[in-house]
Amino acid sequence: MELELRHLRTVRAIADAGSLTRAATALGLAQPALSAQLKRIERALGGALFERGRHGVRATALGELVLERTRVVLPAVTELQREAARFARTPRRTADRFRLGGTHGPLLGALVDRLADVAPDAQVTTCTSWSERELADLLVEGRIDFALVGVCGSAAPPGAEHLVWREIATDPVFVMVPDGHPLARRREVELTELADEEWACVPGDGCFGDCFSAACARAGFTPRRMYETDTASLAHLVQVGRAVGLCRATFPATPGITTRPLSGTPLTWRHLLGWHPAARQPDTAATVLALARGAHAGAAARSDSYADWLAARGAPPFHNAAQRVV
CATH class of the missing domain: 1.10.10.10 (Winged helix-like DNA-binding domain superfamily/Winged helix DNA-binding domain)
Incomplete structure (x- = not known):
């Protein structure tokens, strides 16, 4: 035998x-x-x-x-x-096709827009998921070419042992309040000032929820309730005063909502672009990464609260300080 x-x-x-x-x-x-x-x-x-x-x-x-x-x-x-x-x-003529995966947010659409400018004849498709791990698995399996995801703080990206990840930018996490909220007129908000609020954020399978709870514990309180929901529902909950929201600083301007920084920046969010090392030529990956960084800069440029936050720290407008291998 x-x-x-x-x-x-x-x-x-x-x-x-x-x-x-x-x-x-x-x-x-x-x-x-x-x-x-x-x-x-x-x-x-x-x-x-x-x-x-x-x-x-x-x-x-x-x-x-x-x-x-x-x-x-x-x-x-x-x-x-x-x-x-x-x-x-994996399609052999990769230059003619871009299969993009991403979590829900404005950067994926902005990346598609920029790809259409630089490669007008290319076929671009998208796949969205709340799960960063699911997108990493799709990269490993060859079902998508690039994944646009985010991770909390310094957390490791999903599937790091099989994939290449590059950082697009790091954003502070801001708080979303209704325009009429007493804290909407403040330049920055202390987390302790929101101890009696209910909260809302978009779901995910990373450590953001645990990091938020830890930040609240350090501030001396436990969040009353957290609604995990899609972006449109999150905005509605904030607009009607049901909850205050957590968002990246690049969250687009929305009627009825004011975004404000949290004092001391207790939470940050890293935007990452990932791909499989055997799937793409280095120059193609570099082009997509540059376009993704440009998409982030464009989103940041449209946020007055982010511009004010950067200016208060003496940073160049829409500066992307972190562009390293992760």
């Missing part, structure tokens, strides 16, 4: 389960069938892989050697399968 990958997976399952009975259940096999298969594998490898005892099985010296190799071989084969699938799904 020639050794196959399924045999290595069987050995791995037995070791992980710690007994033939539990391994058979996990593999959907009868225990006698699994025992017979293990004997065939052991004959192919030249010796016993497990010692059986009252409390289950324990790997022999030969079994430890085989298990050590499976820890290298099985992940490598899995990665090969993913790479092959990604390669098969």
Whole structure:
């Protein structure tokens, strides 16, 4: 019998389960069938892989050697399968097509607009998701070419071990209040002044919610309620006075809403562009990154509150200080 990958997976399952009975259940096999298969594998490898005892099985010296190799071989084969699938799904004439993924926000539309200017004959498609991890998976699988996402503070981007990520810009997180709110006339707002408010923000699968709760705890209070909803509903909740909202400083001007910085900048948001290193030529990725940074600068230029915040800190207008590898 020639050794196959399924045999290595069987050995791995037995070791992980710690007994033939539990391994058979996990593999959907009868225990006698699994025992017979293990004997065939052991004959192919030249010796016993497990010692059986009252409390289950324990790997022999030969079994430890085989298990050590499976820890290298099985992940490598899995990665090969993913790479092959990604390669098969990636259009070979990549210069004629841009498949963009992004979380909901103004930057994705602005990037599409700029791509249409520089590559008028290219086909541009978009895919949106609340989940940064889902977009990273789509990049790894070759289903999209670029992902425009955001992460809280210094958090690591999703799928960093497989993907290239470049920072577009870092924004402070602002608070959104109705125009008639008493704090709307302030240049900056202390987080403690909002202790009695209800809150609203857009959902995500990163650490932003935890970071916000931690910032509130440092300010001495626990948020009363947090509504997680789409951007349009968030704006409505703020407009009618149901909640105050959290947003990036580049949030576009909206009737009935005033955005104000939080004193001390307790929360920040990093905009990132990601791609798979094998999917794009470096000059194409550099072009898209430059366009994304231009899209952010354009969004920042339309925000008076962001301009005031930068000016108060002596920063150049719409300066993008962070453009590093992450």
